Amino acid sequence: MDEQVAIPTRKQIIACRECGTVHQMLPLPSGRTASCTNCSATLYREQRDSIERTLGLTLAALCLFTVANLLPFMTLKLEGREQPSTIMTGVLGLYDAGMWPLAVLVFAAAILMPLLKLIALIYVLLPLQIGQRAPGMSMLFRWVETIHPWAMMEVFLLGVIVAYVKLADLATIELGVALFAFIGVIILMIAADRTLDAREVWNWVLPQATDDLIAEMGPGRLTSCHSCNQLFRINDADHPKCTRCGTDLHKRKPNSVAMAWALTVAACILYLPANTLPIMTVVHFGQGAPSTILGGVQLLIHAGMWPIAALVFFASVAVPVMKLVCLAYLLLSVQQRSIWRPRDRTLLYRIVEAVGRWSMVDIFMISILVALVSLGSIARIEPGVGAIAFAAVVILTMIAASAFDPRLIWDIAEERGDARQLVRA
Template identity: 55%
Template sequence: MNKGEHGTAQPIFCHECGLLLRASPLPEGATAKCPRCGAFLYRHRTNSIERSLSLLFGALILFVVAQTFPFMTLKMEGREQITVLLQGCLEFYRQGLWPLALLVFFATTAAPLAKMACSMWVLLPLYRGRQPRHGGRVFRLAQALRPWAMMEVYLLGVFVAYVKLIDMATLQLDTGLFAFCLLILVMSWADSALEPAEVWERLKPSTPVPPPPQPAQGQQLVGCHACDLVAPVSSGHTCCPRCGAALHVRKVDSLARTWALVLTAVILYVPANLFPVMTVISFGSGEPDTILSGVKALIAAGMWPLAILVFVASITVPMLKLLGLSFLLISVQRRSSWRRRDRTRLYRIIEGVGRWSMIDIFMISILVALVKLGAIATIEPGVGATSFAAVVVTTMLASMAFDPRLIWDAAVQERKPA
């Protein structure tokens, strides 16, 4: 881990392997990684709060434009259908699929807006030299919303829907879509400009602890999973003094909760692939499409790159996530010490790619909103879409419930005397 020349070293726990380290100041642009498992720890960015705050103001303006202006326009057989960003959610709700309506609304509108609002609630007072009210809890919420704000995944769903419709109708890309693309770029820029460690230190600086930090009698050092504060705690439930998150040596009932979620996802995976996810009705006739039949249709139309993208995101990724999590769970329960660093890297990949399986759900929401031309052409969502969305959400929750530090606990136990 890189170290600066000045400043007091602060204790920090690696969230992926549980190693206790000393967090020293870094030069500009440098990144600190765990020497044992390679996990990202923190980095140094100059004026990160100021830069991120200015970008968030720009993102808020683009968000309003993306939500209020026309998104896409479909023209077919003399008919025209104009849609806005929220149209897909409304169509899901009107057709009785309110869980899908809530999920799409949350992922594309509520979560990004709440993330921006919470970040600005904290950053603006800090920029002015004041402490925000409930700053720790609000910023923790902003960080927790990050994986659920799926605007970039939605944009990929827009691309898939566009390719599927371009041969059968005329599509016009409107102001809302361009604003949405810019919004994704600006929010990504704001996230990369902000260093959460700087925010946490301004909210409540860590107490300097001489190396190695030693807790008092009957206490144990625990690292907060939300804000990285290392605090001595005694037995029982304790909250982080900086952000209010529950402190625990390991995630409570991690294996049992992860197994329950994995098995739930396996059960849901069957109807998600057997039942139709949508039905295309053209001039009074149509056939329901499952995920696999949709891939076959893309192959038949010569759209091989798109077929591969949909197959990987909608079939391969969920299956590999379930197999990967099962492998990690079994290896931990068997107390395996085999290739711990590689298994930790596997967990990192599983946690990062799961959200991209939502492409199919977002694509269906766009198609349902656009293709609404009465007897000429209509697209209706199927019950398989609800099951598939449940698979994606359940696997994401399963990866969040799993504690990768359990992979390394076998190494600690091996060093303990009998």
């Protein structure tokens, strides 16, 4: 009789990006999400036919993206004159007004980054669909994840809504086909983000590490790749690269606290000119006064547009202040080696990272207003230098949040014996 030999089943493992806890990956029903048992961050989402579905959504998004950028977005009608505008006219309007940093920013966030993300995803996924790997796919896929927060089409759309409400009193606005195509792209890209299972793409390059790595008693500490989440054992003295995606491997993000502090302080300094200098000037029949961010909110309140006033106040005033205060608090708590409520502080970090990009609403609104309202002596809107300072505050706080390593919160709790005994990377 044949003797049955028990083959040990090896389970793939993954480290939580926010607290470093290592988990075994278990198969889940499609569409379900696995969360970290320690800090409740999302670990992965199980998706059936992930590559096929994401590819379909991305191809459809690229078609609509072309329509959204070539046809008129909105047309302004005033005093018998018509001013159609595309997304690109806003960029050119800012450039012509001498505001090239804003022109570059709007071009990157509303056009270039979403387009590059779509093309890179198609380049990676199309060959995988027929069982092939495209040359350089790991570098490109790593890059898709890096540019993800900088593709801000949904924030741009909110800017469009604010601009539309602001102009409704001044002139007649006709919505163009491109606007509806643009909304379509946003919906398709959100759906593609949800169906994409990054683990499946990375498994094509190299399979995820298994739990043998934990049992392995070799030298070095368990370390997770910041980009592709592969696990390794490395010595602190080594400076190796991830064998799967090529990123430099570090136990924690290098100089995390110093870098995040420098960027937060710089953002605090720029916050003053951002709020005291005018962000734009509305010139109507040769007359006009510059307005600041708070001045813009006041104007909306006087016009009785309470919901939009509240939205602009929240996105442009409350969120940047909240981000600066929260970042400073998180950095101080790590420097003071606090063990107070690590789970709540991790949640705070997650919120700061998620809401940051929405502050860009005012910048996008200005770009649309500049493009639409350029009727020479009748009416025009000019961007102000305060807008550059404000955009810099938003960008600096976004980079500061990504420079901060939330796992430092848990390292301190672990060192001080106040954390659950978990395997961490």
